[in-house]
Amino acid sequence: MGGTVPRRRTGIVSRVTIAPDPNPATLSWAVRLLRAEAVALGLVAAWLIWADLTADTVDLTSALLVTGFAVAAAVGLWALGGALAARKAGARAPAIVLQLMLLPIGWYMIQGGLGWLGVPLMALGVGVSALLVSPPTTRALGLG
Template identity: 80%
Template sequence: MTLASAPIPGPLRWAVLLLRGEAVAVGLVAVWLLWADLTAPTVDLASALLVTAFAAGAAAALWALGGALARRRAGARAPAIVLQLMLLPIGWFMLQGGLGWLGVPLMALGLGVTALLVSTPTTRALGFE
């Protein structure tokens, strides 16, 4: 039996599902931003569209990384971890800004997915051991 034919271990499956869930959530934010860009009076439309494009790109990256990890592409693990660790400063600044109800879960999500991605079953499934 080859490595790719073995079933995907639970931690990797959960990491993929959470990455895809994050992609959908960020994609919805991008759609909302696009709607806001097109309907709200704005002083700097170019900057607003740039932020929207950044959100859409992040959603696409999260979706693609989830797919690559589902196909056991070892090279997708490091960028996925980087994106998850980026949730820590985002959550921290939300916490400082009085949005702890959102910041704390974002930080927990980032740490949780990172833990799933570095777990022993995921490491084995990606061929690092």
């Protein structure tokens, strides 16, 4: 009887295949770069706090606003990186907006003679935005 009896089906559930790449490289790199930006901006914020505390004369309101903006942006970038790592689709648009904000910042740095810093910042903004809108990232976030 070996092989002559039809094999019985063992249930109503069909086989499920898991995507071969559950975390695409584009999403992983976007998260890494967002977190790196958050760390870099956190270091700038720490320097601003030190400068605020050791300055001889300070316009306190302006100093606190600039420092607070740097701290908030660092925390926001870190949180967006975490949300994207957890595949929260709603985090993609704010992350892209923050990356596109690097374009005017980089442009004004170039105009001010800091092209060595402005050009890489602009490239970073465009690069991370491209990673966030790439098809593998879009599929991983359930948007496409």
